[in-house]
Amino acid sequence: MAPRYNKYSDIKEVEIENYLVKRIKMMGGEAIKFNPHNNRGLPDRICFIPGGLVVLVELKRPGQRPRKNQERQLQFFRKLGFQATWADSYKRVDKLIDWIKDYMKNHRMGFHVEHVCFRRDCVLRRTEK
DSSP: OOOOOOTTSOOOHHHHHHHHHHHHHHTTOEEEEOOOSSOTTOOSEEEEETTTEEEEEEEOOTTOOOOHHHHHHHHHHHHTTOEEEEEOSHHHHHHHHHHHHHHHHHTTOOEEEEEOOOSTTOOOEEEEO
16 A cells, blocks of 8 residues: 655655565566666666566656656657556556556466476476466
8 A cells, every 4th residue: 555645745756666675576577777877768677577577667756747758768669569657646646556557457467487498398387377
């Protein structure tokens, strides 16, 4: 459950970022911090979700929007076929998590690999969770 806050309170971007990381880890995924040395505007986190879903997320303080260069980067990743979005509150992070769960359910991504073999006669078996 998201922490409660007044919309006028002084919530920092890092608090929302930590909340996103915690929620993604609860799903069994990983939210890795982008470290853009030469490319300004890259999203803050790249989230790897079990089943092969990748979501790029730009985090902001409550009430702020991505800058123009950040919005351009999000659009670029969307054109490449990735899911790219931004969040400025705990509520938006919760909505993103709900969307990810719906996406996984509708695309049957909730599976794990039991056996992987690179021989020609082996079959990759998937089991639904």
